[in-house]
Amino acid sequence: MAIDRNLVVLIGGVGGAKLALGLNQVVRPERLTFVVNTGDDFWRLGLKICPDLDTLMYTLSGLVDPAAGWGVAHDSDTVLRSLQENYGFEPWFRLGDKDLATHLMRTQMLRSGNTLTEVTACLTDRLGIRARLLPMSDAEVPTIVDTAEKGELGFQEYFVKHRWQPTVRSIRHQNCEGAPVSTAVQMALAAADIVLFAPSNPWLSLAPILAVPGLRATLKDLTLPIVAMTPIIAGDAVKGPTAKIMTELGIDVSAKSVADYFGALINGFVDDIRNQPFEDDRLRLARMDTLMTDLPAKVSLARAILAWIEGWAS
Amino acid sequence: MAIDRNLVVLIGGVGGAKLALGLNQVVRPERLTFVVNTGDDFWRLGLKICPDLDTLMYTLSGLVDPAAGWGVAHDSDTVLRSLQENYGFEPWFRLGDKDLATHLMRTQMLRSGNTLTEVTACLTDRLGIRARLLPMSDAEVPTIVDTAEKGELGFQEYFVKHRWQPTVRSIRHQNCEGAPVSTAVQMALAAADIVLFAPSNPWLSLAPILAVPGLRATLKDLTLPIVAMTPIIAGDAVKGPTAKIMTELGIDVSAKSVADYFGALINGFVDDIRNQPFEDDRLRLARMDTLMTDLPAKVSLARAILAWIEGWAS
Numbered sequence: 001m002a003i004d005r006n007l008v009v010l011i012g013g014v015g016g017a018k019l020a021l022g023l024n025q026v027v028r029p030e031r032l033t034f035v036v037n038t039g040d041d042f043w044r045l046g047l048k049i050c051p052d053l054d055t056l057m058y059t060l061s062g063l064v065d066p067a068a069g070w071g072v073a074h075d076s077d078t079v080l081r082s083l084q085e086n087y088g089f090e091p092w093f094r095l096g097d098k099d100l101a102t103h104l105m106r107t108q109m110l111r112s113g114n115t116l117t118e119v120t121a122c123l124t125d126r127l128g129i130r131a132r133l134l135p136m137s138d139a140e141v142p143t144i145v146d147t148a149e150k151g152e153l154g155f156q157e158y159f160v161k162h163r164w165q166p167t168v169r170s171i172r173h174q175n176c177e178g179a180p181v182s183t184a185v186q187m188a189l190a191a192a193d194i195v196l197f198a199p200s201n202p203w204l205s206l207a208p209i210l211a212v213p214g215l216r217a218t219l220k221d222l223t224l225p226i227v228a229m230t231p232i233i234a235g236d237a238v239k240g241p242t243a244k245i246m247t248e249l250g251i252d253v254s255a256k257s258v259a260d261y262f263g264a265l266i267n268g269f270v271d272d273i274r275n276q277p278f279e280d281d282r283l284r285l286a287r288m289d290t291l292m293t294d295l296p297a298k299v300s301l302a303r304a305i306l307a308w309i310e311g312w313a314s
Numbered sequence: 315m316a317i318d319r320n321l322v323v324l325i326g327g328v329g330g331a332k333l334a335l336g337l338n339q340v341v342r343p344e345r346l347t348f349v350v351n352t353g354d355d356f357w358r359l360g361l362k363i364c365p366d367l368d369t370l371m372y373t374l375s376g377l378v379d380p381a382a383g384w385g386v387a388h389d390s391d392t393v394l395r396s397l398q399e400n401y402g403f404e405p406w407f408r409l410g411d412k413d414l415a416t417h418l419m420r421t422q423m424l425r426s427g428n429t430l431t432e433v434t435a436c437l438t439d440r441l442g443i444r445a446r447l448l449p450m451s452d453a454e455v456p457t458i459v460d461t462a463e464k465g466e467l468g469f470q471e472y473f474v475k476h477r478w479q480p481t482v483r484s485i486r487h488q489n490c491e492g493a494p495v496s497t498a499v500q501m502a503l504a505a506a507d508i509v510l511f512a513p514s515n516p517w518l519s520l521a522p523i524l525a526v527p528g529l530r531a532t533l534k535d536l537t538l539p540i541v542a543m544t545p546i547i548a549g550d551a552v553k554g555p556t557a558k559i560m561t562e563l564g565i566d567v568s569a570k571s572v573a574d575y576f577g578a579l580i581n582g583f584v585d586d587i588r589n590q591p592f593e594d595d596r597l598r599l600a601r602m603d604t605l606m607t608d609l610p611a612k613v614s615l616a617r618a619i620l621a622w623i624e625g626w627a628s
Binding site: 045046047061063072075076078079080082083086087088089097098100101102104106107108111123126127 | 360361375377383386389390392393394396397400401402403411412414415416418419420424425437440441
């Protein structure tokens with residue numbers, strides 16, 4: 001039985017996409033909205049690349065490379081190899097051939113004057129995705145990572161080129177003061193019954209969304225379940241640099257630190273059964289198996305989270 | 315022994331590229347300049363496609379698909395198929411994956427503010443081409459074909475989408491009044507010892523070059539060998555629509571018609587040994603085997619043409 005409440009999920013990265021796939025099977029698609037981090041977006045080869053939107057689109061459409069959790073399955077790299085071999089182009093950012101089709105379509109539509117929100121609606125529609133994917137903003141808000149070894153790096157330089165090895169000193173969101181929340185995001189939040197932060201990296205994937213002016217204030221005004229989840233399981237991230245960054249920023253690597261990060265923005269928190277329990281009077285706390293190793297685990301976690309939240313009312 | 319005279323070749327299309335390959339082996343590359351038709355250029359998928367420049371670049375660099383005479387050898391079409399399958403993009407214009415690398419590089423450099431002349435110099439340099447390729451103009455001068463069945467068509471619509479089947483009523487060169495000859499072309503012509511029209515389709519591939527304001531006048535002022543060649547052999551084109559278009563425009567399908575087309579612009583003409591001889595008091599006429607079935611034939615034709623022209627002085 002599909003859940004028939006308006007769910008808005010703030011999301012980014014590969015970890016978030018796993019839960020998204022579960023939610024997509026549990027919630028009626030016309031009730032499901034993803035507000036997606038675009039801080040990772042960048043221009044490469046004259047093309048607009050939106051890694052988090054792409055990961056979510058490929059995941060929900062079934063195109064995704066299941067081993068990597070991003071990119072298109074069975075993709076080739078003929079274009080990139082030709083760029084390198086014939087023109088000396090440095091291929092540090094992998095652009096698969098099938099993936100390039102997406103970037104070409106998106107870029108062309110953007111250059112024709114459409115907003116990223118409009119373009120994303122068109123692309124997801126063509127891919128047969130019924131849930132709504134909303135970029136957090138139509139303006140460009142690139143995430144800049146200040147590192148000890150390399151100074152300031154664009155997000156993809158930090159994450160892909162340098163494989164998130166440099167030590168993070170701070171993270172900022174360039175141009176965020178000039179990036180209003182899109183009307184579509186505002187309307188989705190105004191109609192929401194539940195808001196969920198996906199188990200994405202809070203500092204890299206969710207902070208950019210919260211940096212969009214007006215978004216924090218909008219969330220604070222909502223009187224409904226707003227729930228975050230731990231990306232930390234048994235003292236480490238499932239994948240990626242969450243734990244490493246927490247350490248570098250001087251934050252204790254724990255679910256409690258993540259809950260504290262969201263602070264008064266949330267009123268519920270899903271912790272993992274493997275973690276040390278903690279208490280927080282401000283929060284409703286649940287403990288679940290959040291590892292999501294396969295599709296049934298994703299679906300069952302999504303169902304469990306929503307069932308728990310439904311129970312708050314009673 | 316490489317020929318050490320400044321040769322400027324006005325050129326377009328696949329037929330022209332065959333002779334270019336021969337000339338490239340016969341003339342010292344720093345003496346060899348190609349002024350290339352850009353009337354076929356168009357935008358597709360947000361990318362600038364320059365078919366005649368591409369054909370010449372691929373031919374001279376050895377990348378070309380030898381069977382087709384254009385495109386890159388052993389190319390795949392993963393991007394185009396993904397565009398079609400995932401996004402419903404209509405794939406009437408073939409864009410190979412390896413070919414796309416060229417369009418991506420070019421478009422990015424153009425969008426960065428470089429002229430097409432500058433971009434082409436960079437691309438040819440990367441491809442190891444030592445002869446100079448100059449677009450006829452840095453402005454866009456799209457060739458528009460007026461047809462009986464479909465009305466006005468952009469060149470690639472006419473040529474590729476409709477496989478040059480519609481009946482041509484007339485051909486025009488949009489925006490040509492606003493497209494000055496580039497400085498590089500002017501300088502190349504000013505330094506030329508010999509000017510050669512490649513055996514390209516005069517109406518589709520060479521007329522656009524001659525339509526660039528100032529080019530005809532510049533040619534008329536030159537007092538040096540200016541030689542055209544027949545693309546018609548034994549009453550037909552070797553490949554492509556030259557004979558068909560001549561018929562549709564009410565022109566007798568013969569080498570003489572081609573010589574007449576160039577009129578006072580040329581003072582020499584290379585006819586094919588298979589054609590009926592004709593006389594023209596204004597012209598030096600040579601008869602050669604112009605079929606160019608393989609590389610030795612291309613080289614030997616290039617050598618024969620230049621040897622014949624060298625003989626004019628004595």
